[in-house]
Amino acid sequence: MSSSTLLTSNPPLAMSASTPAPDAPKPIHTLLLDSSPLLLNTPGISTLLANAHVLVTTPSVLAEIKNEEAKSRVDTLYTPFLQLRSPRPESVAFVKSFARKTGDAGVLSQTDFEVLALAYDLECERNGGDWRLRNAPGQKRLNGSPPEKVKEEEEGPKDGVAEEEGPKDSAAGEQDAPVEATEDVSERLQTVNLDQEPEQEPQTNNPVEEEDDQQILQQDAAAENSTNARGAPKMLQVATMTGDFAMQNVLLQINLNLLSTKTCKRISQIKQFILRCHACFATCKDMSKQFCPRCGKPTLTRVSCTTNDKGEVKLHLKANMQWNNRGNVYSIPKPVTGSANQKWKGPSQGGGKGGWGSDLILAEDQKEYLRAMSGAKRAKAKDLMDEDTLPGILTGERDRGGGRPRKAHPATDVFRVAVLLRRLGLPDDVIPCILDHADYTYRVTGSECTEHFHLGYHQSGRIYTAARLQTNIVPTSLRAIHFTTISKDQDFSWDTSNHGTYNGSWTWFEAGLLHDNRLNGEFNFLPSTRIDGKTIYINVHAERRYRTHTTTWRITDDDDFIQKVFQGVRDGKPVAVAICARFRAWVNNVKFAKIEFDLQPVRKV
Template identity: 30%
Template sequence: MGPKVDALVVDTTAFIRNAPIHELSSNITTVQEVVNEITSKRQIRRLVVLPYDLQLKDVFQENIQFITEFSKKTGDYPSLSATDIKVMALTYQLEKEKVGTEHLNTEPQMKKELTFNRLPNDLTNVAGFFVPGKKENQKDSEIKDSEVNDVIEKFDALNCSDNINGVKLDDILAPVKEESHIEKNENSSDNEKDYDSEEDDDDEEEDDDDEDDDSDSGWITPQNIASKRQEIILEESGEPLKVACITSDFAMQNVLKQIGLNMLSCDGRLIQQLRSFILRCYACFKTTSVMTKVFCPNCGNKTLKKVAVSLKEDGTQVIHISSKKRLSARGKRFSLPTPKGGKHAKNPILSEDQRIPDQRPSRLARTKNNPLDPDYTAGYSPFVMRDINSRSAMLGIRGNMDIKSLMRHEPNNARRKGKKKK
């Protein structure tokens, strides 16, 4: 079997699960961040002795920007990492180079629901009710009396005879002898019953044999699950794909499928329905399509939940709320820790408009050493000096960092440190 994909972009899950991706394509590509995510010794050993050449490519910034904006519109942006976005951007970049972008979507296609009226508009065929039809035109339905009289005269002129071609016919109203016919029917019915019972016995025996033969065929058992997965991965298609991405991340699959890019899975787990997500506040029941929000724009509480939405024919949104996920107020009320000052304070963020420190790195960390600068003072070392002693360096603060001071858990709870003593 020849290669199924001309250019295959690989996610981290394919390397972790040791998928036979060399059987899918001879041109396998990924980004450097995917290789950096592999930290296990066993997986690194497999990565060193790959039976194919793994190509690492850089992604253009415009493609990363397109994937980022598209994932925000579908609502999958909070579920994606920077590596996931780069993998999808590389797939989009190769698709643009090899095929083009005319067949790709620039906006997500919202799922539409078809609604049907419970009561039909035509009430003439309602069960249990009689609706009289429209009166027909009386001019068309009226028959002239002269025409009726002509028909009666013609029927009166007809003569009926008992002889046809010299043969006398019996009286059609003569009684029929039914006794012999009934006896014959009884005998034939008994024979049919015996024959049917024999056929039923034969059919039951044949069904039992067929069930025994087909009991193991078509079922997935622990013995053949590996071969079934291999068949799903290596299932041949009509034409080989130009570009595809292999991943098991459902958020990535949702974005790729809505764009129109081809995708594969390591174990056959592919999404069947496209979904779009928004944030819904379970305190004031307002919604927002900005998936980067943490606090509700209406009430200001941190009570936003991601829900799936679809569109009706008239354009109204339908929110699909899962009844399995129950809301709980546990852990919502607790005493706050004492606020701390300083330019590197990490206080919990309780509202969207709360003032936070700049978290800037030190001056030494912000200096750039450029030996080719015309104002460069000769005699100094051309090597870059690293800041390792300042408080910002100890806290791991670098330039252009996102502030992550949000409380995921109650800060007053004791944290586990080390192993439990026996």
């Protein structure tokens, strides 16, 4: 095969990992790189340059590289050939919306979204729009036809190809126009020198019939239109190289070109593993899940799935799948009631033999599982030696301790710390900031109420307790407000599916400013005043035992209503807790409520 034949042949869509010949055309115009090929250095920079005209990435991808060796290699080998570009905000919004529909948004970072959005931008630029892409997962057809085809239809015949139909406003006597066009084509064909093509046979003296010439031209035009309709150009205008399975899934479903980081070939189908519920058949891509996100049962199984270049997702299930029957020999022990009827004597009295089965976790909303997850969250600690970790005093992030309020310190200790900081020569305006970051405050009780009260629908919104700052306290020293309640929902409900959960409960508590001038001195119960409050606690649905719950509002909370309450309390207005219930059959039972204030007396120093 001659060199001229090589230059005129179509470049392959899937390139090999080896470096092509020097005179071979590059199969890719623009190659977008994720962090995977940069970190692994696979394929090498020489292979990438031999197969692509332009190498592009985003600034956030380079910022993700923290390893010193990899960063030095990227700066030396890749940076001279890389072009940095940022995607448009509209494209970022599009890929985020697309990833939510595919279920991959939860495992993609902001950098991943920017890479996907830049691939979308480059594809639209190089191909003149999004005609070969999809706007939604599962879309059967592409968005449209290529703009070149539309342009050819508007401009008319090109390169000797005659129009099949004349203009609409042509006269009735111009019926011989197709014949004239055919004769024009035959005349042009006679002037074509076919010796310029090495692979074709030399022109013979046999005459070529006009009908055969016209048929050949029509077949060529049909083949060209078919190629354009499929959206498969001779050269890959834009391709993306990444090793992230979630990104690969989104790229294929949008119909963006994807390359493998190992073989450097075009990927038309990817395989990954997901979780599938054996009970409700829901799918979940978060492999760390232990319970089904739809039904809440521990019936998730690991299955493989493939996604092709058409965006079709196919699950591969076992034909002879056998569910795990372990634990079916003995039945689950019957539940034992609590201490209300004095039947609970200890762990050995519940469940089966030796207390077996008393703490079985069968669903995600069980209190045992929630308690274990809360403890695991509190036990999770950050590595202080990690270079990506900043102390909370610089980031402003505070550890809430699982949502529970921090333990208050004695007022004398707070004063002593303030004096020590002042002796160190720190300015007076810096000391409060240090104590704020450390949450070093002391606590005072504003009000308490211990009256047993049963509130129904007709009394909803009644005030149970209220408190204001004492006159000897500097208003700016207020840092937090704590609301503590001991209450329960009614003992019965027909909605048995929500028993023991916070769903379907219609009794709750609200807190807000009390706009009433009758509050003088100690205050416990004001039955005829209502507030415009914010919900602080919802009772557990149809629970028989009382629960203690504490809600904390801090001065640093980004909430307009909470900031309005703090401003009102500083101005001398009282803050109140109201009891609420919605329907006539629902009763809110409360026996205790307390309002506390966290203060920093150093504001007065």
